Amino acid sequence: MGEPDIAPEGKVDALVIGGGLIGCAAAWHLGRAGASVLLLEAGDLNRGASGQNAGSLHFQIERRFLENGEALAEQAARVVALNNLAIEDWRGLEDALDRDLHIHMSGGLMVAETAEQARLLEAKAAREQSYGLSTRLVDGDEARSIAPYLSDAVLAASHAPDEGHADPRSLTPAFAEAAAAAGAAIALRASVTAIEPRAGGFDIDYEQGGRGHRVRTDRMLVAAGVWTPEICRLANLHMPLFPVALQMNVSERAAPFMPHLIQHVGARLSMKQAHAGNVLVGGGWPSRLRRRDGSFDLAARPDLRPENLAPNLAVAARLVPELAELNLIRTWTGKTAVSADQLPIAGEVPSMPGFWVAGGGSAFTLGPTLARLVAEEMGGERQDALQVVSPARFEHLNSFMG
Amino acid sequence: MAEAHEMDVAIVGGGPAGLNAALVLAGAGASVSVIDEQARPGGQILRQPPTGFAVTDWLTGRPYTGLKRDLAAFEDSGATWRGGRSVLSIQRAPEGARREDSGGAGAFDLVTAGGEGAATYRARHVLVAGGCQDLAVPFPGWTLPGAMTVGGLQAFVKSQRIVPGGPVLLAGTHPLMLVLAEQLLEAGARIAGVVFAQGRARFAGRLGRGLLGAASGAGNLLAGAEAMARLVRSGVDVRFGDPLTGLLGRDRVEAARFASGEVVPCGLVGTGYGFVPQAELVRQAGANVRPAGRAGGWAAAVDSGFRTSVPGLYAAGETVGVAGAEAARLRGRIAGGVIADALGRRPVGDMAKARSDLAKVERFADLLDRIADPRPYFPALPAETFACRCEDVSAGEIENAIAAGAGTADAVKLRTRCGMGVCQGRNCEPTLLRLLAAEGCKDDPGFGARFPARPVRIGDLID
Numbered sequence: 121m122g123e124p125d126i127a128p129e130g131k132v133d134a135l136v137i138g139g140g141l142i143g144c145a146a147a148w149h150l151g152r153a154g155a156s157v158l159l160l161e162a163g164d165l166n167r168g169a170s171g172q173n174a175g176s177l178h179f180q181i182e183r184r185f186l187e188n189g190e191a192l193a194e195q196a197a198r199v200v201a202l203n204n205l206a207i208e209d210w211r212g213l214e215d216a217l218d219r220d221l222h223i224h225m226s227g228g229l230m231v232a233e234t235a236e237q238a239r240l241l242e243a244k245a246a247r248e249q250s251y252g253l254s255t256r257l258v259d260g261d262e263a264r265s266i267a268p269y270l271s272d273a274v275l276a277a278s279h280a281p282d283e284g285h286a287d288p289r290s291l292t293p294a295f296a297e298a299a300a301a302a303g304a305a306i307a308l309r310a311s312v313t314a315i316e317p318r319a320g321g322f323d324i325d326y327e328q329g330g331r332g333h334r335v336r337t338d339r340m341l342v343a344a345g346v347w348t349p350e351i352c353r354l355a356n357l358h359m360p361l362f363p364v365a366l367q368m369n370v371s372e373r374a375a376p377f378m379p380h381l382i383q384h385v386g387a388r389l390s391m392k393q394a395h396a397g398n399v400l401v402g403g404g405w406p407s408r409l410r411r412r413d414g415s416f417d418l419a420a421r422p423d424l425r426p427e428n429l430a431p432n433l434a435v436a437a438r439l440v441p442e443l444a445e446l447n448l449i450r451t452w453t454g455k456t457a458v459s460a461d462q463l464p465i466a467g468e469v470p471s472m473p474g475f476w477v478a479g480g481g482s483a484f485t486l487g488p489t490l491a492r493l494v495a496e497e498m499g500g501e502r503q504d505a506l507q508v509v510s511p512a513r514f515e516h517l518n519s520f521m522g
Numbered sequence: 523m524a525e526a527h528e529m530d531v532a533i534v535g536g537g538p539a540g541l542n543a544a545l546v547l548a549g550a551g552a553s554v555s556v557i558d559e560q561a562r563p564g565g566q567i568l569r570q571p572p573t574g575f576a577v578t579d580w581l582t583g584r585p586y587t588g589l590k591r592d593l594a595a596f597e598d599s600g601a602t603w604r605g606g607r608s609v610l611s612i613q614r615a616p617e618g619a620r621r622e623d624s625g626g627a628g629a630f631d632l633v634t635a636g637g638e639g640a641a642t643y644r645a646r647h648v649l650v651a652g653g654c655q656d657l658a659v660p661f662p663g664w665t666l667p668g669a670m671t672v673g674g675l676q677a678f679v680k681s682q683r684i685v686p687g688g689p690v691l692l693a694g695t696h697p698l699m700l701v702l703a704e705q706l707l708e709a710g711a712r713i714a715g716v717v718f719a720q721g722r723a724r725f726a727g728r729l730g731r732g733l734l735g736a737a738s739g740a741g742n743l744l745a746g747a748e749a750m751a752r753l754v755r756s757g758v759d760v761r762f763g764d765p766l767t768g769l770l771g772r773d774r775v776e777a778a779r780f781a782s783g784e785v786v787p788c789g790l791v792g793t794g795y796g797f798v799p800q801a802e803l804v805r806q807a808g809a810n811v812r813p814a815g816r817a818g819g820w821a822a823a824v825d826s827g828f829r830t831s832v833p834g835l836y837a838a839g840e841t842v843g844v845a846g847a848e849a850a851r852l853r854g855r856i857a858g859g860v861i862a863d864a865l866g867r868r869p870v871g872d873m874a875k876a877r878s879d880l881a882k883v884e885r886f887a888d889l890l891d892r893i894a895d896p897r898p899y900f901p902a903l904p905a906e907t908f909a910c911r912c913e914d915v916s917a918g919e920i921e922n923a924i925a926a927g928a929g930t931a932d933a934v935k936l937r938t939r940c941g942m943g944v945c946q947g948r949n950c951e952p953t954l955l956r957l958l959a960a961e962g963c964k965d966d967p968g969f970g971a972r973f974p975a976r977p978v979r980i981g982d983l984i985d
Contacts, residue, residue, distance in 0.1 A: 171936070289936055289937075371980065372943075372944045372977065373943070373944075396913075396939065396942075421970075423613065424611065424613065424973050426610075426611065426613070426631065426633045426642065426973075429633075429640075429983055430640060430983055430984050433980050433983055433984050434984040436980075437980060437981065437984055443980055444979070444980050444981030444984070445979065445980075445981060446979070446980055447944060447977035447978060447979055447980070448974060448977065448978050448979075448980050448983060449943070449944050449946055449974075449977045450942070450946065450972050450973075450974075451972065451973040451974065452972060
């Protein structure tokens with residue numbers, strides 16, 4: 121490779137690629153631990169899924185894991201241990217970062233409307249309890265006494281007292297400021313162009329301001345969301361993360377009436393009233409990724425799918441009738457990355473020591489925790505809690521590489 | 523959203539432009555639907571009273587004659603009227619749904635919502651003739667009850683003959699204030715005064731010269747000069763050269779304060795700083811827009827055939843630049859002819875004459891636009907005054923966000939919530955762009971346009 125115009129710019133202890141929630145939080149933890157850190161962000165901070173998600177803090181096993189067979193449900197249940205860590209992390213974040221992040225943890229209800237759905241809830245709660253998560257089954261009347269805005273359509277619910285929501289607009293900037301205060305350098309509009317493994321570390325080339333730069337590091341973390349597979353490819357690695365396009369609906373502001381996160385065990389729904397009073401309704405109704413030249417265009421905002429509005433809003437209004445009287449003022453589309461088995465991927469890549477990756481699935485709820493654990497691992501402390509989400513489970517793909 | 527309708531052309535907006543385009547297209551044998559938020563055709567300029575109302579002497583003025591003729595012709599044209607519906611989005615139809623015969627342009631899906639639920643319309647060509655709205659101008663006291671804009675007041679008087687409580691003071695730079703004052707007077711309102719920020723010489727001199735040169739195209743603007751004379755004869759205080767600085771009052775407007783120091787007691791204020799195009803749908807569909815002009819806002823960027831940058835999507839009327847009802851009629855007629863051509867049909871009417879008439883009318887409109895130029899007269903905006911009234915974001919908060927590095931409208935929005943409220947940024951965007959420009963952030967593209975183009979009751983989307 122000819123790179124005469126790239127000057128070596130020194131060496132850092134840790135290099136982070138991606139200025140989203142996980143990247144900024146990891147840079148903060150690494151910096152606090154005394155490491156010299158450089159974070160490279162190809163655009164601006166918080167512009168990907170970290171800032172485009174709806175801010176749910178969901179700790180119950182999600183519906184998407186319950187409708188695809190035993191094996192996946194069991195695997196998802198093992199992630200519940202991480203959820204318990206996440207609950208602690210979220211409870212301490214506003215103090216640790218010393219600012220108001222609009223974190224509300226007033227509990228969440230996953231509701232059932234039919235007897236069959238209620239049985240799914242029972243099985244789910246049994247799994248969760250066996251992994252130490254405190255969810256409790258309640259009947260419709262008790263659900264309505266907890267959440268009086270719920271309609272008679274609710275037959276049963278599982279209640280998780282720590283669920284809630286936070287503000288995706290403020291979290292990542294707060295992590296970034298804390299990281300900078302801890303000494304981390306953050307380079308914006310800095311695109312990585314090459315990753316060269318060498319003995320005991322990596323040489324990273326990136327472009328910023330029309331100039332090429334090179335930096336050397338011992339350890340690196342890729343937390344680039346939907347762009348993570350592209351970055352991993354620069355290091356000759358497969359990473360089975362796939363971009364998916366989401367669609368989220370926002371009502372006008374209303375006086376606070378819905379303090380809980382509401383999910384549905386038998387229908388795609390996630391709903392909460394955000395700090396400012398807007399009700400956010402989503403839960404897995406996709407928009408559509410743009411395509412260009414035979415590939416997905418990750419730079420473009422996904423296209424709305426109008427046919428997904430009514431069914432999403434209808435189930436929401438069936439559970440919370442007063443929603444029908446509010447105006448829809450905005451529907452936004454955004455992208456996130458989901459792994460091949462829908463569980464997050466976080467940890468060191470076994471075939472490439474020094475190369476960590478984090479992202480893919482529930483990365484807002486789990487993001488602060490994954491970032492903390494990965495940063496601690498990069499500092500030299502093995503984290504057993506990460507085993508269930510380790511990239512090792514996809515290592516068979518990289519056995520063909522090299 | 524099961525209900526689907528297919529047609530050659532969907533026209534968004536049933537004002538002068540939309541109706542004239544529909545007349546040309548229906549006359550050429552195309553299937554046309556006109557979709558509008560009002561129950562009855564005519565747009566803001568006519569504001570037809572509800573069908574159950576008997577209104578005697580409805581809009582008798584000369585400027586309305588041609589428009590009322592259009593309305594009568596439209597009723598018999600064969601075009602389909604779809605009133606009481608908001609268009610929420612215009613998107614290219616999925617690949618498989620495009621028809622072979624759409625000549626490379628093609629099909630669009632329009633999502634609409636109205637009292638009877640949501641519907642999707644599929645059309646080979648779409649014309650957006652969305653009209654304009656008052657430029658919202660913030661100043662101390664602008665959020666007090668009793669503070670309105672001239673367009674809002676006029677809608678009350680025209681549509682349902684509601685006489686606003688008064689006394690009514692009109693202040694700003696736009697000559698429409700004269701027309702409105704006369705309509706208010708006629709409806710029985712008390713007028714506390716009409717106060718122009720610009721001097722009389724700038725106003726009357728230019729207006730007089732312009733009328734001589736372009737009398738035939740003056741349309742309802744000519745009515746402005748006549749209205750002034752009649753108002754003065756009726757004893758209404760019409761003044762020049764005194765910009766509004768703020769409104770006073772505890773729970774509602776009690777008085778208006780001017781740069782001269784004068785405080786005028788009043789119960790209602792209508793500000794008139796000009797109009798900005800409604801081009802959200804065009805932006806949302808991915809077509810190019812351009813800065814609309816002196817009052818601010820965005821206009822659809824179109825070629826001489828009113829084609830936007832998205833093939834098959836057209837824009838006309840005030841959506842391509844505010845120039846008054848007569849220009850809108852002519853633009854609609856021309857756009858209708860161009861679309862008819864694209865459909866392989868022969869348009870009726872003399873398009874060459876329409877184009878030469880339009881040139882004359884637009885010259886006059888530009889003169890009027892220069893007279894009404896609000897830029898030198900925007901009231902000072904103290905740090906504590908709300909710039910975004912939906913989300914209670916003050917001018918000071920916005921200035922702080924810009925100072926902290928938020929250098930674009932979207933970045934300020936993300937940081938302050940400016941533009942995230944129920945007006946969807948319609949009212950605050952021009953102000954925000956002015957504040958950005960004052961800090962050196964010029965040529966900002968504004969807020970990214972999102973679905974839905976109008977707030978819509980959630981119940982109306984799911985019924």
